[in-house]
Amino acid sequence: xxxxxxxxxxxxxxxxxxxxxxxxxxxxxxxxxxxxxxxxxxxxxxxxxxxxxxxxxxxxxxxxxxxxxxxxxxxxxxxxxxxxxxxxxxxxxxxxxxxxxxxxxxxxxxxxxxxxxxxxxxxxxxxxxxxxxxxxxxxxxxxxxxxxxxxxxxxxxxxxxxxxxxxxxxxxxxxxxxxxxxxxxxxxxxxxxxxxxxxxxxxxxxxxxxxxxxxxxxxxxxxxxxxxxxxxxxxxxxxxxxxxxxxxxxxxxxxxxxxxxxxxxxxxxxxxxxxxxxxxxxxxxxxxxxxxxxxxxxxxxxxxxxxxxxxxxxxxxxxxxxxxxxxxxxxxxxxxxxxxxxxxxxxxxxxxxxxxxxxxxxxxxxxxxxxxxxxxxxxxxxxxxxxxxxxxxxxxxxxxxxxxxxxxxxxxxxxxxxxxxxxxxxxxxxxxxxxxxxxxxxxxxxxxxxxxxxxxxxxxxxxxxxxxxxxxxxxxxxxxxxxxxxxxxxxx
Numbered sequence: 418x419x420x421x422x423x424x425x426x427x428x429x430x431x432x433x434x435x436x437x438x439x440x441x442x443x444x445x446x447x448x449x450x451x452x453x454x455x456x457x458x459x460x461x462x463x464x465x466x467x468x469x470x471x472x473x474x475x476x477x478x479x480x481x482x483x484x485x486x487x488x489x490x491x492x493x494x495x496x497x498x499x500x501x502x503x504x505x506x507x508x509x510x511x512x513x514x515x516x517x518x519x520x521x522x523x524x525x526x527x528x529x530x531x532x533x534x535x536x537x538x539x540x541x542x543x544x545x546x547x548x549x550x551x552x553x554x555x556x557x558x559x560x561x562x563x564x565x566x567x568x569x570x571x572x573x574x575x576x577x578x579x580x581x582x583x584x585x586x587x588x589x590x591x592x593x594x595x596x597x598x599x600x601x602x603x604x605x606x607x608x609x610x611x612x613x614x615x616x617x618x619x620x621x622x623x624x625x626x627x628x629x630x631x632x633x634x635x636x637x638x639x640x641x642x643x644x645x646x647x648x649x650x651x652x653x654x655x656x657x658x659x660x661x662x663x664x665x666x667x668x669x670x671x672x673x674x675x676x677x678x679x680x681x682x683x684x685x686x687x688x689x690x691x692x693x694x695x696x697x698x699x700x701x702x703x704x705x706x707x708x709x710x711x712x713x714x715x716x717x718x719x720x721x722x723x724x725x726x727x728x729x730x731x732x733x734x735x736x737x738x739x740x741x742x743x744x745x746x747x748x749x750x751x752x753x754x755x756x757x758x759x760x761x762x763x764x765x766x767x768x769x770x771x772x773x774x775x776x777x778x779x780x781x782x783x784x785x786x787x788x789x790x791x792x793x794x795x796x797x798x799x800x801x802x803x804x805x806x807x808x809x810x811x812x813x814x815x816x817x818x819x820x821x822x823x824x825x826x827x828x829x830x831x832x833x834x835x836x837x838x839x840x841x842x843x844x845x846x847x848x849x850x851x852x853x854x855x856x857x858x859x860x861x862x863x864x865x866x867x868x869x870x871x872x873x874x875x876x877x878x879x880x881x882x883x884x885x886x887x888x889x890x891x892x893x894x895x896x897x898x899x900x901x902x903x904x905x906x907x908x909x
Contacts, residue, residue, distance in 0.1 A: 491524030570601035580698035585611035
């Protein structure tokens with residue numbers, strides 16, 4: 418029996434306004450809220466809502482034989498809660514089906530795991546509570562952009578997880594198969610499931626490429642490819658961005674219809690079944706130990722950290738940001754907004770936009786960046802960091818204000834202020850109180866945000882939901898030339 422494991426990454430960053438050093442006086446007003454809201458609503462309408470319906474229909478149509486898994490970053494969960502709650506409800510419905518696993522990650526989709534374990538553990542704890550409250554307690558983990566090495570895997574195991582996802586990079590595996598469970602070197606319990614990158618990218622990256630020899634890709638064809646995976650395959654890891662469906666590959670490409678048909682075609686071969694990562698890790702043993710002695714990710718052709726830390730500007734931002742952590746934690750006790758802003762600045766997308774790569778990798782970075790060029794991204798992020806640091810230092814320099822306990826404060830507020838030099842006046846008979854005048858309470862009206870419910874199977878193009886005119890337009894999205902061996906990276 419061979420397990421087919423679908424995993425979808427769902428993430429949207431909080432994008433920054435275009436900032437200059439002269440903008441430091443703006444305090445914490447760094448975020449491009451109109452753009453972030455517009456993108457969240459658009460992606461929810463084009464991808465999350467209609468695709469979640471496709472998957473829920475597949476679960477019902479196959480009598481529960483179809484299964485899949487997700488991880489939603491903490492930042493996208495917050496955006497959906499605020500702007501498109503109906504989209505978040507569709508993810509909850511998938512969780513309630515019992516056939517969908519929701520994995521844990523860092524709350525801010527950050528790079529903390531690389532060299533800041535304390536912050537990594539803090540963000541994982543935050544995200545674990547969020548996932549537990551929404552979808553149920555997670556037992557599997559995926560790190561930001563599938564970044565891993567031996568040390569990170571051990572950290573994940575120490576945090577209590579039994580299963581972890583990773584990238585099946587050729588340089589890591591050499592002659593070995595990506596389609597069997599491994600145990601990372603130094604771990605005692607953690608099992609590692611790797612991505613079959615070629616099959617995954619056939620859907621996520623090449624599906625609508627008319628120059629691809631296999632275009633157009635039909636569900637029957639792809640199911641045949643799965644059925645032909647060679648021994649010793651035990652599972653096939655199909656890991657990809659969820660925005661593949663409807664956003665990167667729009668509805669007119671046939672991507673929704675492809676996914677509607679695929680589960681039934683796969684299940685025609687009784688030796689195949691759909692499983693979640695947790696199920697595979699609980700049902701199968703690791704075939705051997707795997708030494709991951711350098712960082713591996715699923716980004717760009719190198720599949721390492723160069724997508725985020727590949728040039729001096731990126732490294733300078735990363736180092737300066739994390740050097741503030743101890744100060745931010747102290748200031749955050751008095752001003753939680755400072756800590757919240759700092760953590761949102763740790764989102765990996767901010768350094769991803771500063772990449773200065775060439776050829777196909779450059780096209781992918783440009784595709785997702787809201788900036789005209791890497792230097793503009795660098796100036797913006799550094800300005801935000803400098804502005805935040807100034808606020809942190811101002812907070813730490815401010816004199817401490819003693820806060821009375823709640824009971825004492827209430828008692829103090831109940832007593833009128835008096836001075837011992839002034840005698841207490843004699844009590845008087847109170848005058849009759851005038852009749853209270855009626856006041857009208859204006860009822861506030863709530864405006865429903867988000868997209869209208871998408872109707873699956875319709876050929877009409879998705880429309881951007883009506884919103885108040887944003888100060889900025891969403892970045893123009895043009896499909897990158899699909900010739901990179903690596904996968905496409907986040908975000909708009």
